[in-house]
Amino acid sequence: xxxxxxxxxxxxxxxxxxxxxxxxxxxxxxxxxxxxxxxxxxxxxxxxxxxxxxxxxxxxxxxxxxxxxxxxxxxxxxxxxxxxxxxxxxxxxxxxxxxxxxxxxxxxxxxxxxxxxxxxxxxxxxxxxxxxxxxxxxxxxxxxxxxxxxxxxxxxxxxxxxxxxxxxxxxxxxxxxxxxxxxxxxxxxxxxxxxxxxxxxxxxxxxxxxxxxxxxxxxxxxxxxxxxxxxxxxxxxxxxxxxxxxxxxxxxxxxxxxxxxxxxxxxxxxxxxxxxxxxxxxxxxxxxxxxxxxxxxxxxxxxxxx
Amino acid sequence: xxxxxxxxxxxxxxxxxxxxxxxxxxxxxxxxxxxxxxxxxxxxxxxxxxxxxxxxxxxxxxxxxxxxxxxxxxxxxxxxxxxxxxxxxxxxxxxxxxxxxxxxxxxxxxxxxxxxxxxxxxxxxxxxxxxxxxxxxxxxxxxxxxxxxxxxxxxxxxxxxxxxxxxxxxxxxxxxxxxxxxxxxxxxxxxxxxxxxxxxxxxxxxxxxxxxxxxxxxxxxxxxxxxxxxxxxxxxxxxxxxxxxxxxxxxxxxxxxxxxxxx
Numbered sequence: 068x069x070x071x072x073x074x075x076x077x078x079x080x081x082x083x084x085x086x087x088x089x090x091x092x093x094x095x096x097x098x099x100x101x102x103x104x105x106x107x108x109x110x111x112x113x114x115x116x117x118x119x120x121x122x123x124x125x126x127x128x129x130x131x132x133x134x135x136x137x138x139x140x141x142x143x144x145x146x147x148x149x150x151x152x153x154x155x156x157x158x159x160x161x162x163x164x165x166x167x168x169x170x171x172x173x174x175x176x177x178x179x180x181x182x183x184x185x186x187x188x189x190x191x192x193x194x195x196x197x198x199x200x201x202x203x204x205x206x207x208x209x210x211x212x213x214x215x216x217x218x219x220x221x222x223x224x225x226x227x228x229x230x231x232x233x234x235x236x237x238x239x240x241x242x243x244x245x246x247x248x249x250x251x252x253x254x255x256x257x258x259x260x261x262x263x264x265x266x267x268x269x270x271x272x273x274x275x276x277x278x279x280x281x282x283x284x285x286x287x288x289x290x291x292x293x294x295x296x297x298x299x300x301x302x303x304x305x306x307x308x309x310x311x312x313x314x315x316x317x318x319x320x321x322x323x324x325x326x327x328x329x330x331x332x333x334x335x336x337x338x339x340x341x342x343x344x345x346x347x348x349x350x351x352x353x354x355x356x357x358x359x360x361x362x363x364x365x366x367x368x369x370x371x372x373x
Numbered sequence: 374x375x376x377x378x379x380x381x382x383x384x385x386x387x388x389x390x391x392x393x394x395x396x397x398x399x400x401x402x403x404x405x406x407x408x409x410x411x412x413x414x415x416x417x418x419x420x421x422x423x424x425x426x427x428x429x430x431x432x433x434x435x436x437x438x439x440x441x442x443x444x445x446x447x448x449x450x451x452x453x454x455x456x457x458x459x460x461x462x463x464x465x466x467x468x469x470x471x472x473x474x475x476x477x478x479x480x481x482x483x484x485x486x487x488x489x490x491x492x493x494x495x496x497x498x499x500x501x502x503x504x505x506x507x508x509x510x511x512x513x514x515x516x517x518x519x520x521x522x523x524x525x526x527x528x529x530x531x532x533x534x535x536x537x538x539x540x541x542x543x544x545x546x547x548x549x550x551x552x553x554x555x556x557x558x559x560x561x562x563x564x565x566x567x568x569x570x571x572x573x574x575x576x577x578x579x580x581x582x583x584x585x586x587x588x589x590x591x592x593x594x595x596x597x598x599x600x601x602x603x604x605x606x607x608x609x610x611x612x613x614x615x616x617x618x619x620x621x622x623x624x625x626x627x628x629x630x631x632x633x634x635x636x
Contacts, residue, residue, distance in 0.1 A: 159503050161499065161502060161503065184505070185505040188503055188504065188505045189505065191503070193500070193503045195496045195499070195500055196496065197495055197496065199495060199496040199497045199499065199500040200497070200500075201492070201497050201500075201501075202492075202497075203415075203488075212501075212504060212506065213504045213505075213506070216408070216504070216506045216511065217504060217505050217506060219408070263500075
């Protein structure tokens, strides 16, 4: 089956007008990108090798190979159902691969003991799509949860560290500490979620579609915050998104996920110049192209993360 | 049709296996009971105090209805003086624990399943896991424990209020003194009746707590899934409460009573 790259006259915000119209056979369209060596001088923190995962008959991840370097902001782009959430759940050690491995700082997550996973997760903060704050708890209790429940720190230390984390995400700590999440705006909830993710001073932060459902001003605010945290704390950030502007604003490198494989990995320029039809359609936002055809035939497999 | 029945049996066997595993993990999590104090108090408030008023109302009304219905039949045979014993035995052995279970299931079990279901679909449970907070210790153990503490207390209250309702109606409708009613109840009832009711309420608490939490944590597919989890909690809990009641009655009457030399 041959597919055509973006054929309607869309405008590429990141590389200019779309020019290329080329026939791509399905095998070439879905072929994974070869493993890209890390940028010179960078130390590899996370190694993902031949990672596969299926839910029932549907293969969600079909062989992911990538190296993520310490201190970089690595953005994973992809359409709905491409496997982004399944991939990030493997990085969180919440799913076990059918085959392949995720090795972080020498630790194979699939073979790690529960104690090793506790230690790994202490070094990792996660910002969920809808912040995932516990509605029955106040902002103080939510942000301080890892300190009270895992590290069992005294109340005054927890309070001080929560105030510090809230200030780092530019929230008025004194005014919101005792509020429940339902009293906060979407943008504030997201920032509280980020504060919770950084309270244990992690070396890795995973962002699962951090700007979904926010207005453009708040989206920019969250993107700037992501950049600032990365620069200030020197953390490795892995961001899953389908927001192109966000991706090009914050990324050091971008990987594009399509049908469970990375079809392109590289810096912003390499991604912007890549002629792959899926990438062209993502970049132009065109309504015709391989992603549209997939949406029309797609069915979410039972058990797959949403 | 056969395939459908087979699928349903397998599905329910899977739920039963999951519930047993969840209960085992919740019991193991009891060793961290100190860290869950605030959660346990919060759940006790919801499960216990919140259910008192409605349970008293229902138990009182049931005692009154039983007194009117049974009293008019007993009066025909001239044995009205046994009314206290009949209502007392019915409440202590059956009505008290069953009403407490039904009220707690409707008020608390359904709400637990909906709350945990919403937390699951909103990724709050995932957030706990990535913070290395065991959801069974943090969410499930306090809920089951709170039910295990509050259900026997609620059952005792239902027994008392049901008897009181029956006694008041017996006096108003049949003119029998309260003292006669209570002496009749005391004469027939022994500790075994009362404690068997309390034991049943403890078992019902475990069943309702475990099924509610399991259904909540197994929720999928957004708001629709939360609704399905809540309905499944009510249906499964009521079936298992009545089934376990029947089994416990059988053991009590056929095994324990002869063993203890009681008639």
